[in-house]
Amino acid sequence: MTIRHHLSDNLLMAYAAGTLPEAFDLVVATHVSLCDECRARLGALEAVGGAVLEEGPRCAVADDSLAATLQRARSRGKEPIPAPVPRVGGFPEPLRGYVGGDVAGVRWRAIGGGVRQTILPTARGASARLLHIPAGARLPDHGHRGLELTQVLRGAFRDEDDRFGPGDIEIASEDTQHTPVAEPGEDCVCLIATDAPLRFTTMLPRIAQPFFRI
Template sequence: MPAIRHHVPDDLLMGYAAGVLPQAFDLVVAAHVSLNDDARVRLAGYEELGGAVLSDLGEAELAPDSLEQTLAKISRMQPTERSAPTGGVFPAPLRKMIGGDASAVKWKSIARGTKQAVLCADGDATARLLYIPAGQAMPEHSHRGTEMTLVLQGGYSSEDGHFQRGDLEVAGQQTHHTPIADDDGEDCICLVATDGRLRFDGLLPRIAQVFLRI
């Protein structure tokens, strides 16, 4: 039975702290951390490790006028204000990438009310938003790489358990699943990052795969 992962695994969190993940995965981790305090403190730990590494580094030689140039740069920059938290469906990193909240998404219809919007694609890693009407199933699929799914609105159930807002499901190579959106009136919106091309099972979904480019 596949392990249920409602939280971000350590290797992805450490990768995010180190800044070595593809952009699509950075986005999902940042959005998950925004909604989950447990992930936030674990991330803080891995960032402390980064700070410890920095503290212990040797010193590179600076340009002779390095400090003067930096002070000149400071005088040219605008002061940074603390960003005010704003309510909404989407956490800040996602709103920043879209340029607005859920209403600003440029959805493309897939089938039966299911919609998607590709946000970024960087090599094989893609981040997209999925919109699944309440009670409806996503096409059954398995995948070659890693897939991270973060629930932003509503919820869904799959063979791996039940997931709701803030929960993260990380599915590896062998996972076969058929997520079904909760049937409680609220449509489900998920942020999904994948790093390999998904394989859908069944003919119609395979056509959808070509259409979706996933």
């Protein structure tokens, strides 16, 4: 998998700091699972977090703190070593946790034009969903009110400017207005998170919008 489109520094920094809404956390964790370059960049930014901890404010702990901590630790035993996840073209582990399995287990709902989606349960602040776009199909032309992340899991899509293949992430903001089309040959499956409802420029999808939550 050759990844050409990576996470931005802003997103990695916010993920390292732990300040992203859950839906964005999910996309970042999914991308980092697939992309060692971004995993290394995340590690570098977490090292800054380590420096902040090292140099930051200190607060005296309770007198019995060490004893209480040892008791906590011993009473629960060691954390088991996570078994390596066999993943051959399947969903990365953080996504599996939300879907309850792999792509075969997704309960899709048709939203028109052959496109199917499923909303993933995340905390407020942003929403996450999986989108299944038939090969060659077009997504409605849309702009964005907030930030939208699109992580390609399989297949590929193109918009006016670029191609996004497996592992790639597209970061769209207020000023992005595009018409993504799934490449012919293979259906495209994407994980999408946004902190605002999408805005369609044609009338019909706008009417449908409240029902489909696209």
